[in-house]
Amino acid sequence: MDIDGLGDRFVDALVEFDMVHTPADLYGLTVESFVRMKALADERDGSTPETVKQGKVATKWAENLVASIEASKKSTLPRFLFALGIMHIGESTAKTLATWLGSLAVVRRTPAPVLRVLPDIGDEVATSIAAFFEQEGNEKVVDALLAAGITFADEGAPSPKLRDRLGLDVLLDAAKVPKLGPKSTALLAKTYASVQELVSAGEHNWIIAGVPSAAAANLWAYISDPTNYRKLVNDYADMAWLLDQLPAASATALPLEGHTYVITGTMETLKRDDATERLESLGAKVAGSVSKKTTAVFAGEAAGSKLDKAKELGVPVHTEADLLALLAEHGAAP
DNA sequence: AATGGCTGATGGCCAAAGAT
DNA sequence: ATCTTTGGCCATCAGCCATT
Numbered sequence: 281m282d283i284d285g286l287g288d289r290f291v292d293a294l295v296e297f298d299m300v301h302t303p304a305d306l307y308g309l310t311v312e313s314f315v316r317m318k319a320l321a322d323e324r325d326g327s328t329p330e331t332v333k334q335g336k337v338a339t340k341w342a343e344n345l346v347a348s349i350e351a352s353k354k355s356t357l358p359r360f361l362f363a364l365g366i367m368h369i370g371e372s373t374a375k376t377l378a379t380w381l382g383s384l385a386v387v388r389r390t391p392a393p394v395l396r397v398l399p400d401i402g403d404e405v406a407t408s409i410a411a412f413f414e415q416e417g418n419e420k421v422v423d424a425l426l427a428a429g430i431t432f433a434d435e436g437a438p439s440p441k442l443r444d445r446l447g448l449d450v451l452l453d454a455a456k457v458p459k460l461g462p463k464s465t466a467l468l469a470k471t472y473a474s475v476q477e478l479v480s481a482g483e484h485n486w487i488i489a490g491v492p493s494a495a496a497a498n499l500w501a502y503i504s505d506p507t508n509y510r511k512l513v514n515d516y517a518d519m520a521w522l523l524d525q526l527p528a529a530s531a532t533a534l535p536l537e538g539h540t541y542v543i544t545g546t547m548e549t550l551k552r553d554d555a556t557e558r559l560e561s562l563g564a565k566v567a568g569s570v571s572k573k574t575t576a577v578f579a580g581e582a583a584g585s586k587l588d589k590a591k592e593l594g595v596p597v598h599t600e601a602d603l604l605a606l607l608a609e610h611g612a613a614p
Numbered sequence: 615a616a617t618g619g620c621t622g623a624t625g626g627c628c629a630a631a632g633a634t
Numbered sequence: 635a636t637c638t639t640t641g642g643c644c645a646t647c648a649g650c651c652a653t654t
Contacts, residue, residue, distance in 0.1 A: 284615090284616090285615075286615095287615055287616090288615095289615095368624090368625075368646085368647070369647090370646060370647050370648075371646090372645080372646060372647085373646075373647085399626095400625085400627090400645075400646075401625095401626080402626045402627080403625085403626090404624085404625055405625070405626085458637090458638095459636085459637065459638095460637085461636060461637045461638080462637085463635085463636060463637085464636085464637090492635090492636075494634090495636090495637085540645095544619090546618090552617095552618080567644095567645065567646090568645075568646075569644080569645060569646085571643075571645075572643090572644090573643090573644070573645090584619070585619085585620075586619090
């Protein structure tokens with residue numbers, strides 16, 4: 281959960297001494313817990329300080345830790361998703377999930393085929409996320425963390441842009457039925473409004489609608505398997521639920537939408553995180569590596585290999601002053 | 615302990631070639 | 635004609651190192 285001052289050392293010790301079994305247990309720790317943990321660790325290492333032997337126990341550090349833990353209850357959705365340690369979910373993908381889906385409740389309930397429509401999320405990553413939230417143990421951990429008082433400052437509605445991307449074809453594409461390609465799934469999604477309609481129409485009508493007979497036969501075989509059918513129905517229900525949450529289409533596009541920037545070196549007036557946040561608030565993406573697709577690189581002091589690469593690829597290189605000007609132009613100046 | 619940078623491995627995306 | 639595979643490129647992830 282990104283708690284200041286709580287590193288691997290302490291966490292390992294807390295687990296070793298049976299004081300913490302799940303992440304949520306951290307929120308039940310007190311100053312006394314940490315002092316006891318430290319005493320046990322010192323005893324094990326034979327490194328009990330003289331002052332402690334004399335009966336003086338330092339507690340300031342433990343007080344700081346407890347305060348840090350308390351402070352970490354006020355989290356953000358991207359940070360929380362990242363902290364869950366889901367395979368293939370780093371900072372960037374966590375942010376994608378948060379901006380597109382809006383809330384933890386939605387993220388938890390979004391089936392893999394639907395996750396696949398988000399940018400930079402394909403088969404592997406979508407499966408990994410859905411599998412994580414399907415595991416009972418993980419469900420419990422997440423619930424326990426929420427019960428411990430974790431809140432998110434930035435939850436909201438899912439992106440209305442999802443409306444265009446979702447449909448029955450999304451589920452059919454994910455099923456990977458042989459011979460059933462994007463043309464056929466798009467056709468079926470246009471013709472039938474739900475899984476029930478699709479099934480009751482039947483193979484014969486699919487062919488009449490224009491689906492190649494081999495593809496139709498494969499799809500019929502796929503749907504005839506009760507496991508597949510149930511999954512299709514469940515996923516469709518979850519997708520419909522998600523569509524229900526979508527707000528009316530958004531107002532205007534953000535000014536820097538579609539642009540990718542890279543920041544390298546040290547900035548004088550802006551911290552890197554701050555600069556990133558401001559650019560993202562304008563719709564830009566801030567990436568970690570330079571390619572031809574990069575809009576521009578903002579280089580501060582002591583820029584290294586990224587600057588070289590930008591020059592090599594002919595990507596525009598700008599200064600910190602340019603960055604400030606760009607932010608000011610769109611009303612996001614510091 | 616935290617921050618930032620670097621890098622190898624891997625997933626995602628796109629377009630063109632190949633297969634049915 | 636549509637589906638499937640392939641290959642190239644890009645971005646992220648995850649682990650490591652140096653610095654402070």
